[in-house]
Structures are given as structure tokens and as C-alpha cells.
């Protein structure tokens with residue numbers, strides 16, 4: 033299997049519920065390497081840019097209002113098979129449908145406020161990581177030893 037990168041975002045509900053540590057613990061326990069980590073408050077416009085693929089959908093305004101409602105924590109991650117493995121770790125978009133033991137099943141309140149984002153392809157992961165991190169930072173953060 034190939035080593036891949038994915039972008040996680042611990043969403044504003046994760047920060048408000050004081051679950052940053054719990055979610056990062058699960059991510060690290062699952063074998064992901066953290067290459068970048070920040071805390072930032074997205075403007076509505078930045079949230080609209082990040083989720084541009086969903087423009088025109090019924091939930092777009094709700095989604096981008098929520099994503100700009102408070103600070104979030106983007107995390108650049110690396111692992112073999114990272115895209116699929118991370119989506120398995122977080123579970124289905126709707127927490128009611130998410131498998132038992134997944135992050136969304138255990139922590140999320142609703143489909144709109146579902147704790148964490150995960151990239152859906154290697155190509156989108158690259159674009160999404162670039163949205164928050166510059167390449168030099170990721171290289172500098174590569175683990176040593």
C-alpha cells in the first residue's frame with residue numbers, strides 16, 4: 033500500500049466540546065503521523081472556498097456558517113492508505129449511520145456538526161493540505177529518528 037496524506041479538520045464543535053485531545057489521541061493510536069497542526073478561525077469566505085465542491089447544495093450555507101462559527105484545528109496527516117483509513121476511523125457523515133467505535137459515532141451530535149473532516153481522495157487531500165500548510169512547514173515537521 034502507498035503512503036498517502038490526508039487533511040483532517042477538527043471542526044468548531046470538536047473545539048467547543050473540548051475534544052481536541054481525545055480526537056488527536058485516536059488519530060495517533062490509529063497510526064497516523066502528524067505533519068502539520070494549527071488552530072485557526074475560518075472566515076465565512078474561507079469556509080466557502082474550502083468546501084467549494086458543495087456550492088449549490090441545500091446544506092452549503094449551514095455548513096459554511098458552522099465551519100466559520102469558531103476556531104477549528106486543521107491537521108495534515110500521513111500514513112499508508114491514509115485516505116481510506118482515516119475515513120474508516122471517523123465513520124459515516126451522519127453520526128447515526130456511523131459504525132460503532134468511530135469518532136463520529138462516539139462524539140458527533142448531528143450530520144451538520146460531525147466533529148471532524150477527512151479528505152475523500154489523494155488529489156483532494158493534497159489540495160486541502162495546501163489550503164492550510166506550506167510545503168516547507170511539512171518538510172520541516174517530518175519526524176526524525
Ligand code: ATP
Pocket residue numbers: 086091094095124125143144145146148149150151152
Ligand atoms: P467532510 O467533507 O466534512 O469530511 P464527508 O466527506 O463525510 O464530510 P460531505 O458529503 O463531503 O461529507 O459533506 C461535507 C459536510 O457537509 C459534512 O461533513 C457535513 O458536515 C455537511 N453535510 C453533508 N450533508 C449534509 C446534510 N444533508 N445536512 C447538513 N449538513 C450536511
Ligand code: MG
Pocket residue numbers: 150151152
Ligand atoms: Mg467530504
